Amino acid sequence: MKKVYVSGAGMTRFGELWKEDLRSLAVEAAKSALESAEIERNAIDAIFVANMGSSSLSGQDHLGSLIASELDINVPAFRIEAACASGGVAINLAKSYMLANNCKNVLVIGVEKMTDVSANDVTKVLARAADEEYEAYFGATFPSLYAMMARAYMSKYGLTKEQLAEVSVKNHFHGTLNEKAQFQKEITVEDVVGAPAVADPLGLLDCSPITDGAAAIVLSVKKSKVQLLSSQVSTGNISLQNRPSFTSIDATVRSADLAFKEAGISRKNIELVELHDCFSIAEIIAYEDLGFAKEGKGFELIENKSAYRDGALPVNTSGGLKSCGHPVGATGIKQVVEIFEQMTGQAGKRQLVNDSKILHLPIMSGVAEVLQLLVFLQMYKKSSAKVWRKYQERYQDKGNATLLTWSTVHAAPSGFEAYTPYIIAIVQFSDKSKATVQLVDCNEADLASGIDCEPVYRKLYSDSSEGIIHYCVKYRPLQKS
Numbered sequence: 001m002k003k004v005y006v007s008g009a010g011m012t013r014f015g016e017l018w019k020e021d022l023r024s025l026a027v028e029a030a031k032s033a034l035e036s037a038e039i040e041r042n043a044i045d046a047i048f049v050a051n052m053g054s055s056s057l058s059g060q061d062h063l064g065s066l067i068a069s070e071l072d073i074n075v076p077a078f079r080i081e082a083a084c085a086s087g088g089v090a091i092n093l094a095k096s097y098m099l100a101n102n103c104k105n106v107l108v109i110g111v112e113k114m115t116d117v118s119a120n121d122v123t124k125v126l127a128r129a130a131d132e133e134y135e136a137y138f139g140a141t142f143p144s145l146y147a148m149m150a151r152a153y154m155s156k157y158g159l160t161k162e163q164l165a166e167v168s169v170k171n172h173f174h175g176t177l178n179e180k181a182q183f184q185k186e187i188t189v190e191d192v193v194g195a196p197a198v199a200d201p202l203g204l205l206d207c208s209p210i211t212d213g214a215a216a217i218v219l220s221v222k223k224s225k226v227q228l229l230s231s232q233v234s235t236g237n238i239s240l241q242n243r244p245s246f247t248s249i250d251a252t253v254r255s256a257d258l259a260f261k262e263a264g265i266s267r268k269n270i271e272l273v274e275l276h277d278c279f280s281i282a283e284i285i286a287y288e289d290l291g292f293a294k295e296g297k298g299f300e301l302i303e304n305k306s307a308y309r310d311g312a313l314p315v316n317t318s319g320g321l322k323s324c325g326h327p328v329g330a331t332g333i334k335q336v337v338e339i340f341e342q343m344t345g346q347a348g349k350r351q352l353v354n355d356s357k358i359l360h361l362p363i364m365s366g367v368a369e370v371l372q373l374l375v376f377l378q379m380y381k382k383s384s385a386k387v388w389r390k391y392q393e394r395y396q397d398k399g400n401a402t403l404l405t406w407s408t409v410h411a412a413p414s415g416f417e418a419y420t421p422y423i424i425a426i427v428q429f430s431d432k433s434k435a436t437v438q439l440v441d442c443n444e445a446d447l448a449s450g451i452d453c454e455p456v457y458r459k460l461y462s463d464s465s466e467g468i469i470h471y472c473v474k475y476r477p478l479q480k481s
């Protein structure tokens with residue numbers, strides 16, 4: 001099989017870029033990658049555009065054609081959407097397409113324009129990458145899903161909030177060296193722990209930000225310094241509640257194992273990693289899922305400074321998603337841009353000691369994002385008290401449940417603002433099935449994994465013109481009579 005190389009790479013600045021739009025960002029990154037590859041646009045055989053939310057965030061679809069026309073390159077052009085994994089999946093598909101169609105050069109662009117709508121709207125759009133029917137419908141957000149993972153991890157392995165904060169401290173430190181990063185200032189553990197809550201136990205500084213930006217690479221068959229040794233994609237259950245574990249992402253484990261096998265190298269050969277730190281806990285879990293740390297020991301890479309730029313295994317020298325920013329569709333491509341710049345000695349102030357042995361593991365992080373479900377019941381009552389059971393029938397006869405993990409949501413998606421703060425939880429029924437639900441009538445401080453909860457009906461709102469009353473079912477800790 002022909003070998004595939006990264007022959008050029010470029011990116012825009014990441015941040016809140018008021019003067020730029022979706023297409024100007026994509027075009028800037030694409031031109032920069034073409035320049036870096038030292039090829040003309042007519043040498044490109046196909047274009048892949050990674051993007052998650054342009055329909056909702058910019059009112060724009062048909063990105064393949066749009067960006068191809070803007071670049072004046074009339075070749076097959078495709079848009080790829082796979083949430084946070086969009087960029088990684090686009091690279092994977094571009095590589096396969098190249099080999100299947102005997103292409104010489106393929107342009108892969110990732111772009112997202114997120115800051116033109118309100119944070120609540122962005123939160124709602126991002127939550128669509130979770131399970132709409134089982135999770136987002138009930139108010140689960142991405143921060144709250146990762147917060148529930150963080151809570152489960154902290155309780156299982158004893159990780160503290162201060163230790164978790166060290167991930168953000170490291171990535172912000174790395175970001176100070178990246179002139180394209182959204183945030184270029186150092187932060188302390190105290191800053192992270194004292195930041196406003198977003199979804200407890202995660203605060204503002206545990207979260208990646210909302211970001212505009214684009215990144216692009218050229219994949220070529222012509223030999224260059226950077227070979228794409230392997231690219232593997234795996235999927236897992238989209239609902240956190242239905243995953244085999246709350247403290248590991250099995251799709252990452254599978255894709256990493258496959259990638260190392262395909263590349264024919266071991267973890268010990270890796271000298272630099274860019275991975276998906278959408279939330280501080282995600283980086284710790286990724287260390288373990290990728291095989292760089294044992295289960296429950298991921299934090300040691302931060303504690304002993306291995307993951308710092310001058311450590312044994314530098315992780316996220318770009319600043320990661322946390323500090324460099326997370327324009328969702330662009331992120332997977334930006335990770336390769338960083339590796340390309342490091343391997344070709346073009347990383348400026350971030351440059352690690354240049355060693356031709358530096359290898360990049362193409363991590364498809366974020367492929368199987370987690371999450372899960374909720375127990376809302378909507379009862380439509382009209383004189384005869386008719387019940388409308390969208391999404392409710394699965395749970396209504398299941399009775400009491402056991403609390404597994406939970407998070408208090410402070411930053412709500414559109415439509416849920418009036419309810420904040422509210423508690424999202426994953427509970428388990430006696431038949432072992434699980435649900436994402438809202439918890440009410442309780443203090444967060446009194447919650448503990450393993451307590452019993454009971455269903456409770458709550459009025460949502462009345463539609464006076466129709467005489468319909470909308471109800472939902474939430475859960476609360478079992479009231480002792």
Ligand code: COA
Nearest residue numbers: 084119123126142143198204205207208209210278326411
């Ligand atoms: N990290 C560091 N600083 C941040 C930040 C972040 N994640 N988000 C915002 N800020 C800064 C802003 O720059 C601003 O600073 P300034 O006052 O100096 O200008 C300040 O914090 C307040 O920003 P604001 O825009 O009001 O924040 P927000 O409340 O609207 O949004 C979050 C904050 C955390 C809710 C938002 O960034 C978020 O939702 N992040 C998660 C995104 C996500 O889920 N991505 C998908 C992951 S899979």
